[in-house]
Amino acid sequence: MSLKIAIIGAGPAGFYTAEAALKHWGGAAEVDIIDRLPTPYGLIRAGVAPDHQSIKAVTKRYDGTAGGQGVRFIGNVEVGRDVSIDELRGLYDAVVLSLGAPLDKPIGIPGDDLPGVIGSAAFVGWYNGHPDFAGLEVPLGHHGVAVIGNGNVAIDCARVLAKTPAELATSDIAQHALMALEGSGVRDVHIVGRRGPHQASFTTKEAGELGHLERAQPLLRAGDLPPLEEDAALEPGHRKMVTHLRGFAAAERSDKPVTIHFEFFRRPVAVEGHDKAERLIVETTRLEDGRAVGTGELHAIPCGLVIAAIGYRTPPLAGVPFSEQLGRFESDAAGRIGAGLYASGWARRGPSGTIGTNRPDGFSVVEAMVADGLAGGAAGGAGLDALLASRGVRATGFADWQALDAAEVARARPGAPREKIVDMAEMLALLG
Template sequence: MTLNIAIIGAGPAGYYTAEAALKHWGGGARIDIIDRLPTPYGLIRAGVAPDHQSIKAVTRRYEATNLGAGVRFVGNVMVGRDVSVDELLGIYDAVVLSVGAPHDKPIGIPGDDLPGVIGSAAFVGWYNGHPDFADLQVPLDHHGAAIIGNGNVAIDCARVLAKTTAELAVSDIAQHALHALERSAVRDIHIVGRRGPHQASFTTKEAGELGHLERAQPLLKSGDLPPVEADAALEPGHRKMVTHLRGFAEQPRSDKPVTIHFEFFRRPVAVEGAGRAQRLIVETTRLEDGRAVGTGELHAIPCGLVIACIGYRTAQIPGVPYADALGRFPGDDAGRIANRLYASGWARRGPSGTIGTNRPDGFGVVEAMVADGLVSRGGDAPAALDALLASRGAAPVSFAGWQRIDAAEVARARAGAPREKIVSVSEMLGLVG
C-alpha cells in the first residue's frame, strides 16, 4: 500500500525531506508539499540575497522533485487556518513540519520598538518581495544605518544598502525596494558585533564581496584585530575571511561616498530617538573566556535605521508543542515531535547551517520514519485533503499554477534581471485562474 506523507513548508527543508522519501520509498509514497504562499521555494525565493542568483539555481532540483510522480505542491494553504495538524494526521500516515523560522528574535533593549527598528527577516523579505513585507516602511532618509549581528545576513543587508541602483537592477530585487534604495540617503553603514573578528561568522565569499562595491568602502579599526600570528589557530576558511578584514583595515580611505564600518567589540544597549530611531547606543566590550563583557564605556552611533540580524524563531502552529525558550518545536535529534509528527530544517534544529545543511536533515527524518515502522493506513490522502479544503472555500495553488506565476514574473523582468517578483497574493491568484 502507498504511504501518504504531508510536508508543511515548501522551502529547502521540505524539498529535501520529499527527496529523501522518494529515494527510500519511490513509487510507494505520495507526498503533498503544503505552503501558505502560492509560491514554492521558501528561503531560496525570499531569503537568499537577490544578487546571489547562483545560489538560487538549486530550485531546479526542487522543481524536478515536484515534477516527479507522486508529488504535489499545494500552495496558498495555511496550516492552522485552512486545515489543522490533527486533521492532517487523520488523513496522512505522517506529517513533517518544515516551516522554517520566519520570525525575528527581538533585540530586547530599550527603544527596540521605535519606528526604524526592523528585524532582518522583515528587511530581507521587503527587498526580496515577500508578500508579508511588501508594504514595510523602511526609513532611508538618515545618513546612518546600524546592522546588529556578525553573520552573513548582516553582510547581505549592508551590501544591499551599499550597492548602486545599477548593481542591483540586474538582480531579482523587488521593484519597490529598488526605487526606495535609489533615493536612499544612507552613507554610513555600521555592522555591530559584541565580539571580535575571530568570532565573526561571516564566510570568506560574503566578506570578500564588500571589497568590490562600486560606491562603498569597508573599514575597520586595526586595533580591533588580534595579532596576525593568532590567525594560525583558525580554520583555513575562517582565516581567509579574517584576511579580508585585515585588508579592509589596511587600505587608505577612498573617495567612495558610502562607508561600511565594522564595529567590533560593541554591545547594543539602547535605541534612542524622538518618536523614531535616531541613534544606537553601544557599550564597548572585551573578551573574557570567549564571552563579551561590558566595560561601561558607551558610544552613540547616529542612525535612522536599525536592522537586527540576531536570529529567528519558528512560528507556532495550533495543536503542536512549542519550546518558547528555543524558538522552535521540541523533539529528539531525529526530528520526532509526537507519534507520526516530525520536523525538519530550522523548525527542528533552529536557524543554523547553510541551505545544503537541510539535505542530511531531511534524510535523517525519513530514517526516523523507517525506524518507527511507518506503514500505510490506506486511503487517498490527496483526494481527502482536496475535499476538506473545498468544503472550507480554500483555493489551493498547484505546481502548474506556480509555473504560470513564474512565467509572468520572468516576462515582466527589467532588462538584465531574471524576473520581477509579484508581491501581491491576490494578483498571483488572479494569474492562476
Template sequence: MTLNIAIIGAGPAGYYTAEAALKHWGGNARIDIIDRLPTPYGLIRAGVAPDHQSIKAVSRRYETTNQGQGVRFVGNVEIGRDISIAELTSIYDAVVLSVGAPHDKPIGIPGDDLPGVLGSAAFVGWYNGHPDFADLDVPLSHHGAAIIGNGNVAIDCARILAKTCDELETSDIAQHAVDELRQSAVRDIHIVGRRGPHQASFTVKEAGELGHLERAQPLVRPGDLPPVEEDAALDPGHRKMVGHIRSFAAVPRGDKPVTIHFEFYRRPVAVEGNGKAERLIVETTRLEDGKAVGTGELHAIPCGLVVACIGYRTATIEGVPYDTGLGRFAGDPQGRIFPGLYASGWARRGPSGTIGTNRPDGFSVVDAIAADVPQGKGGDAAATLDALLASRGVKPTGFSHWQAIDAAEVSRARPGAPREKFISVSQMLGLSS
C-alpha cells in the same frame, strides 16, 4: 501499501525531505508539499540575497523533485487557518513540519520598538518582494544605518544598502526596493558585533564582496584586529575571511561616498530617538574566556534605520509542542514530535547552517518515519485533503499554477534582471486562476 506524507513548508527543508522520501519509498510514497503561499521554494525565493543568483539555482533541483511521480505542490493553504495539525495527522501516515524559522528574534533592549527598528527577516523580505513585507516602512532618509550582527545576513543587508542601483540591475530585487534605494540618503552603514573578527561568522565570499563595491568602502579599526599570529589557529576558510577583514583595515579611507564601518567589540544597549530611531547606543566590550563583557564605555551611532540580524524563531502552531527557549518545535534528535508528527530543517534544529545543511535533516526524519510507520494505512490522502479544503471554500494552487506565475515574472523583468516578482498573493491568485 502506499505511504501518504504531508510536508508543511515548500522551502529547502521541505524539498530535501520529499527528495529523501522518494529515494526511500520510490513509487510507494505519495507526498503533498503544502505551503501558505502560492509560490514554492521559501527561503530560496525570499531569503537568499537577490544579487546571489547562483545560490538560487538550487531551486531547479527542487523543481525536479516536484515533478517526480507521486509529489504534489499544494499552495495557498495555511495551517491553523484552513486546516489543523490534528486533521492532517488523521489523514496522512506522517506529517513533517518544514516551516523554517520566519520570525525575527527581538533585540531585547530599550527602544527596540521604535519606528525604524526592523528585524532582518522583515528587511530582507521587503527587498526580496515577500508579500508579508512588501508594504514595510523602511526609513532611508537618515545618513546612518546600523546592522546588528556578525553573520552573512548582516553583510547581505549592508551590501544591499551600499550598492548602486546599477549594481543591482541583474538581481531579482523587488522594484519597490530599487525605487526606495535610489532615493536613499544612507552613507554610513555600521555592522555592529559584540565580539571580534575571529568570532565573526562571515564566509569568505560574503566578506570579500565588500571590497569590490562601486561606491562603498569597508573600514575596520586596526586596533580591533587580534595579533596576526593568532590567525594560525583558525581553520583555513575562517583564516581567509579574517584576511579580508585585515585588508579593509590596511586601506586608508578613500573618496567613495558610502562607508561600511565594522563596529567590532560593540554591544547594543538601547535605541534612542524622538518618536523614531535616531541613534543606537553601544557599549564597548572585551573578551573574557570567549565571552563579550561590557566595559561601561558607551558610544552613540547616529542612524535612522536599525536592522537586527541576530537570529530567528519558528512560529508556534496550535497543538504542537514548542521549545520557547530555543525558538523551535520540541522533539527528539531525529525530528519526532509525537506519533505521526515530525519536524525537519530549522523547525527541528533552530536557524543554523547553510541551505544544504537541511539535506541530512530530510534523510534523518525519513529514517524516523520508516522506523515508526512500517506500512501506510491506505486510502487516498490527497483526495481527502482536497475534499476537506473544498468544503471550506479553500482553493489551493498547484505546481502548474506556480509555473504560470514563474513565466509571468520572467516576462515582466526589467532589462538584465532574471524576474520581477509579484508582491501580493492576490496578484498571484489572479494570474493562476
C-alpha cells in the same frame, strides 16, 4: 497501499524531505508539500540575497522533485488557518513540519519598538518581494544605518544598502525596493557585533565581496584585530575571511561616498529617538573566556534605521510541543515529535548551517519513519482536497506556480532574471 506524507513548508527542508521519501519508497509513497504561499522555495526565493543568483539555481533540483511522480505542491494553504495539524495527522500517515524559522528574534533592549527598528527577516523579505513585507516602511532618509549581527545576513543587508542601482539592476530585487534604494540618503552602514573579528561568522565570499563595491568602502579599526600570529589557530576558511578584514583595516580612506563600518566589540544597549529611531547606543566590550563583557564605555551611532540580524524563530503551532527558549519545535535527534509527526530543517534544529545542511535532515526524518514502521491507509491528498473544497479554500498547484514564474520572467526589467509579483491578490487574480 501507498504511504501518505504531508510536508508543511516548501523551502529547502521540505523539498529535501520529499526527495528522501521518494528515494526510499519510490512509487509506494504519495507526498504533498503544503505552503501558505502560491510560490514555492521558501528561503531560496525570499531569503537568499537577490544579487546571489547562483545560489538560487538549486531550485532546478527542487523542480525535479515537485514534477516527479507521487509529489504534489499545494500552495495558498495555511496550516492553522485553513487546516489544523490534528486534521492533517488524521488525513496522512506522516506529517513533517518544515516551516523554517521565518520570525525575527527581538533585540530585547529599550527602544527596540521605535519606528525604524526592524528585523532582518522583514528587511530581507522587503527587498526580496515577500508578500508579507512588500509594504514595509523602510526609512532610508537618514545618513546612518545600524545592522546588528556578525553573520552573513548582516553583510547581505549592508551590501544591498551600499550597492548602486546599477549594481542591483541585474538581480531579482523587488522593484519597490530598488526604487526606494535609488533615492536613499544612506552613507554610513554600521555592522555591529558584541565580539571581535575572530568570533564573527561571516564567510570568506561574503566578506570579500565588500571590497569590490562600486561606491562603498569597508573599514574597521585596526585595534579591533588580534595579533596576526593568532590567525594561525583559525580554521583555514575563517582565516581567509579574517585576512579580508585585515585588508579593510589597512586600506587608505577612499573618496567613495558610502562607508561600511565594522563595529566590533560593541554591545547594543538602547535605541533612542523622538518617536522614531535616531541613534543606537552601544557599550564597548572586551573578551573574557570568549564572552563579551561590558566595560561601561558608551557610544552613540547616529542612524534612522536599525536592522536586527541576530537570529530567527519558528512559529509555534497549536498542539505541537514547542521550546520558547530555543525558538523551535521539540523533537528527538531524528526529528521525531510524536506518533506520525516529525520536523526537519530549521524547525527541527534551529536556524543554522547552509541550504545543503537541510538535506541530511530530510533523510534522517525518513529513516525515523522507517524505524517507526508507518503503514499506509490514510486518505492523504484526496481527503485534504475534499476538506479544503468544503471550506472554500482555493489551493494552487505546481502548474500554477509555473504560470506565475512565466509571468514574472516576462515582466523582468532588462538584464534581470524576473520581476516578482509581490501581492497575493494579484497572484491569484493572474491564476484566474
